[in-house]
Amino acid sequence: MPELPEVETIACGLRDCLVGQQVVAAHVAWARTVATPSAEAFCHDIVGRRVQEVGRRGKFILMDLDRGVLAVHLRMTGRLLVCDAAPEQAPWWPYVRAQLTFASGLRLYLVDVRKFGRLYLVSSAAEVVGSLGPEPLSAAFTVEALAERLRASRRQLKPLLLDQRVLAGLGNIYVDEALWEARLHPLRRSDTLSDAEVVRLHAAIRLILDRAVCNGGTTLRDYRNVANEAGTNQLALAVYGREGKACLRCGAIIQRLTLGGRGTRLCPVCQMLPEDA
DNA sequence: ATATCTGCCTGCTCGC
């Protein structure tokens, strides 16, 4: 599923081909794809607008228009594909939920098997991303900033790190990877981490995300960039999808547990849970 | 404040 590194890769791809492009037509095949406004209003209002810049905030893609912002969240299986030829033969064609046509003839498709992906046409990005926590790869995300957020809560580490209001962009895969890298148990209570452990977690989050961005994201099944190409970061995963295999650090068998309804992978030796946390 | 549950969705895997 698209998390920060995948969304970053997609945003860069969109920037390369869509900046300066003007929308001449819009079509929505699954009305609920448009979160705001209505699908009808969306199709009407977006025509004539021009893409000025493409960015990312957390897991949201933000396309600045000459008036307003088009935000996209891909949730689980969403893809944004850019094509210049008619793709009716493509295997993903039946799953196109919305499309934009630009004056150049270029087309942008929101493809989503599961129909969870959402489009937002808003006047300001803050309407969509206003409540998100800091960007993990920004200068503002310091060890102190992380420590403050961890100690302000008594929640378990994994649910806390998945909370987009606490930190923006992490999902199930990269939280599991970061906790393994930092040698911290996902059930660890967030306010019990030592200074050294906070430093480790901070460095781990940065390392895991940086590497995944460099690798063009993780493709386990659905993720593709705007050119429909897979990423390669799945080759760098240490725990996600490796249950039953040997820990790359200590050789113990990677375990799987369910935490808040989500599959969670960890090394029971490297990531021990202290008695009091 | 925090935890837990449901609904949204459909393709895939598994067991019988």
Add this chain to the structure above:
DNA sequence: TGCGAGCAGGCAGATA
């Protein structure tokens, strides 16, 4: 071989 059950999980919203 065929079929139904269960799983995958980000997020919003409701409930405890």
